[in-house]
Amino acid sequence: MGLCFAFCAAPAVAEANMQRQVQPNETLWRIASEIRPDHSVSMAQVIQAIRELNPQAFQQGDLNQLRHGVILQLPSREQMVQQNPDAAEQALAEARVALLASAQQPAAVTKAASVDPSAIENRSVVVVAESAPTEQPETSPVNSAVHNTPPSNPGTSQGAATRAVTTTSSAEPEPGFWQQVEWFSQLNLMPRWYPQAGLQQQAQWHNSVSFELEGYWQSDDRSHTLVFSPYIRWDQRDSARHLLDISEAYWLYYGGDWELRAGINKVFWGAVESQRLVDVINQRDLLDRPDGESKLGQPMLQLSLIRDYGTVQAYLLPYFRERKFAGEEGRLRLPQLVDNSAALYESRQKRSHLDWALRWSQQFSSLDLGLSYFQGTAREPVLLPAEQQLVPYYPQLKQLGLDAQWVLGSWLWKTEAVYRHTEAEHSKALVTGFEYTQVGINEYFWDLGWLLEYQYDSRGLAATTIAQNDLFVGWRLALNDAAGSEILFGMMQDLDRSHSRSAYLEASTRLGERFRLRVDGWLFHSRYPDELLYWLRRDDYIQLTLEYYF
Secondary structure, eight states: OTTTOOOOOOOOOOOOSEEEEOOTTOOHHHHHHHHOOOTTSOHHHHHHHHHHHOGGGBGGGOTTOBOTTOEEEEOOHHHHHTSOHHHHHHHHHHHHHHHHHHHTSOOSSOOGGGOOGGGSTTEEEEEEESSOOOOOOSOOOOOOSSSOOOOOOOOOOTTOOEEEEEEEOOSOOOOOTGGGOEEEEEEEEEEEEOSSOOTTOOOSEEEEEEEEEEEEEEOTTSOEEEEEEEEEEEESSOGGGOEEEEEEEEEEEEOSSEEEEEEEEOOOOOOOSSOOSSOOSSOBOTTTOTTSOOBOOEEEEEEEEEETTEEEEEEEEOOOOOOOOOOTTOSSOOSSEEOGGGOEESSTTGGGOOEEEEEEEEEETTEEEEEEEEEEEOSSOEEEEETTEEEEEEOEEEEEEEEEEEEETTEEEEEEEEEEEOSSOEEEEEEEEEEEEEEOOSTTOOEEEEEEEEEEETTGGGSSSSOSEEEEEEEEEEOOOTTOOEEEEEEEEESSOTTEEEEEEEEEEEETTTEEEEEEEEEEEEOOTTSGGGGGTTOOEEEEEEEEEO
């Protein structure tokens, strides 16, 4: 879909209401990493959702004290995204600061019930009971929110007097840096089938494979974090889809009520399901998914201030990443090819133009509100005709955005609105609607969500999306089984043209502990040659994705 076809599709589905027992030496960060459905959900949101579902799994509600051996109820994607991102990040930062503060306290004499050996650097604490301890199950060992900590001494009776004797650590050397890094790997096999040959007679079978590696390290005091995640994708037919990339590579410093992040990262703004309007920091990887939910990593310097009046985030974006388009043998493309190598820019600095953005967000009881401003190179190019090809042109953009989410019982009301200004035009866009969830619709305790959203763009047919005056209707079914099976169906209908519509299906289920199967399908229908959707009318497809985690 050559002109930035940010199709109206919900983010990837995640498993819902699964159960999992916390194993020895297993960290909360690793659990959250494995169940995180996609990068549109932050790690902080996943961790916060786990804590809300499992208050009994944490001693005194502390993220640093996850009990080994407990059975966790794992949250669904819906439960994750309902967590306020900034509040979740603040809770995670506070947990790390609390752990750092406890590490700096003297530990010469203390009660066993309050000892956290992991907070004491280069020492080991031996707890000696003066009376015989009462036998108890080993459910009290703790680990921090992102890193393992040694278990405390179990089995001390509540009334027993104790004394803590501090000794020097053993001669066992500290593990090296690379031994402290946690590694996560994901391999995806993705066969895609188109029932019809393309408009340019492209093949019906398109197979691809991708591999992503993520390394995570955190300092002993939890104030420094490093993340490194390379990504590679290979496509059978279309060389334009080949990708060797650094998905994320950043350093993060927690300073209590502020944090600083530097490197390559992915940022997700917004609230609605069908189309992300305010989300403007990263370039979209439309060659991976036509709905625009996949993103390319963006070099940035990000400062976040967490205050009583809300969270303020400032971004400096020193380098721009161009959008890529399908090649000659690729599908989901315009009749004319786009020459990715001949991109034009309004700014003389081209890719090196320094973009910047600001965002303020706050949670008012059940209302999450965000205001954002972006100034820099537009992520969506204008395609200009040039000698039987199209050339992308990137203007300078100023965008003011609003996103809001209001939880009212079983209702979730959502809105996103933007005002855009470029040298050529001023435009406005709006997406607003709701999601209503019916819990336990039959004896199997399935949950059914009803989604309805209205989409408007003042540019009309000149818009770079297929939604200008459209209605989105969708249904999300969570089976609440052990495999976390979930199905999502959505349809977009043009309110001005009865023969212009599109629909999609997303489904996923877990196969054992290391595999997940996804099914994605799209349908396109249009009889109007003057709109983008018309050029996709033969590109209906279904894709199976087998994900392997190791």
